[in-house]
Amino acid sequence: GAVVSQHPSRVICKSGTSVKIECRSLDFQATTMFWYRQFPKQSLMLMATSNEGSKATYEQGVEKDKFLINHASLTLSTLTVTSAHPEDSSFYICSARVPGLQYFGPGTRLLVL
Amino acid sequence: QKEVEQDPGPLSVPEGAIVSLNCTYSNSAFQYFMWYRQYSRKGPELLMYTYSSGNKEDGRFTAQVDKSSKYISLFIRDSQPSDSATYLCAMSPATSGTYKYIFGTGTRLKVLA
Numbered sequence: 001g002a003v004v005s006q007h008p009s010r011v012i013c014k015s016g017t018s019v020k021i022e023c024r025s026l027d028f029q030a031t032t033m034f035w036y037r038q039f040p041k042q043s044l045m046l047m048a049t050s051n052e053g054s055k056a057t058y059e060q061g062v063e064k065d066k067f068l069i070n071h072a073s074l075t076l077s078t079l080t081v082t083s084a085h086p087e088d089s090s091f092y093i094c095s096a097r098v099p100g101l102q103y104f105g106p107g108t109r110l111l112v113l
Numbered sequence: 114q115k116e117v118e119q120d121p122g123p124l125s126v127p128e129g130a131i132v133s134l135n136c137t138y139s140n141s142a143f144q145y146f147m148w149y150r151q152y153s154r155k156g157p158e159l160l161m162y163t164y165s166s167g168n169k170e171d172g173r174f175t176a177q178v179d180k181s182s183k184y185i186s187l188f189i190r191d192s193q194p195s196d197s198a199t200y201l202c203a204m205s206p207a208t209s210g211t212y213k214y215i216f217g218t219g220t221r222l223k224v225l226a
Contacts, residue, residue: 006156034213041121043201043218044157093156100145100164102203102214104156 002028004096006105013084014113021079021108023094029074030096035067038091038107050077084112116140119202119217128226132189136202136217139183143204143215146178148187151199151219160200161187192224 003026013019023033031052036044048069049057056069066088068080077096081088089112095102119136126132134148145164149157161176163169163185169176175188185204189196202217 004156041221043216046213049213091154100205101147101159101162103159104149107154107156109154 002026002096002098002103004094004103004105006094006108008108009106010109010111012111012113015085016083019081019084019110021081021092021094021110023077023079023096023105025075025096025103028096028098030098031074032097033071033077034095034097034102035069035077035079036093036095038093040091044093047079081110084110086112088112114139116215117202117204117217120220121218123221123223125223125225126192128192128194128224130192130224132192132196132222132224134187134189134200134202134220134222136185136204137183138185138204138215140204140206140215141180141183142206144207145205146176146185147203147205147214148174148176149201149203150196151201153198157201189222192222194224194226197223 005024007022033050035047047062050069050071052071058064071077093107095104117138147162148160151157163176163178166178166180173190177186199219199221201219203214205212
């Protein structure tokens with residue numbers, strides 16, 4: 001199957017700082033990537049759809065100025081959590097789309113102190 | 114009513130048992146059905162995918178789709194402790210365009226040695 005990587009796998013930051021998470025498709029090109037958030041023992045919550053070369057589409061209730069998404073190339077999408085607060089602490093997972101399927105990255109655990 | 118319903122479990126079975134995991138859905142437009150396995154603190158891993166109705170088998174795993182009943186299943190034969198994980202079903206109406214997956218809440222499975 002297709003391989004998707006995320007970096008970093010874990011990050012701890014102070015409240016008020018910004019954190020960037022990278023999502024890469026390693027052996028294929030993805031015009032569309034997705035960003036999800038997952039709370040403990042809960043399912044995946046779609047945050048936004050990232051399209052290469054255009055603006056991301058955010059789900060209802062997700063602040064686009066808070067969660068900045070950039071999909072600059074066919075293999076890289078980035079999610080920047082701006083001015084992070086403790087309530088932003090969560091597990092962030094990206095996926096990359098190939099026709100019909102999504103392949104997920106390993107996730108990034110963010111802890112905001 | 115949620116679009117996709119999945120029993121969260123936990124489901125505990127002895128090693129070697131046949132496991133049946135299920136999802137029901139309400140949207141008749143769904144055409145693509147996926148099963149993902151997610152280990153704790155990891156991203157989801159694609160296990161099986163099926164288009165429309167029918168069965169698909171891959172090793173110890175069998176996926177079934179019954180569109181008339183809006184019901185999908187994943188069977189695991191000869192279950193192993195390494196199968197202990199959360200299993201997520203996902204569905205989509207199409208492969209092209211701006212489609213999104215609709216996920217179940219996930220079923221936590223524990224296979225006891």
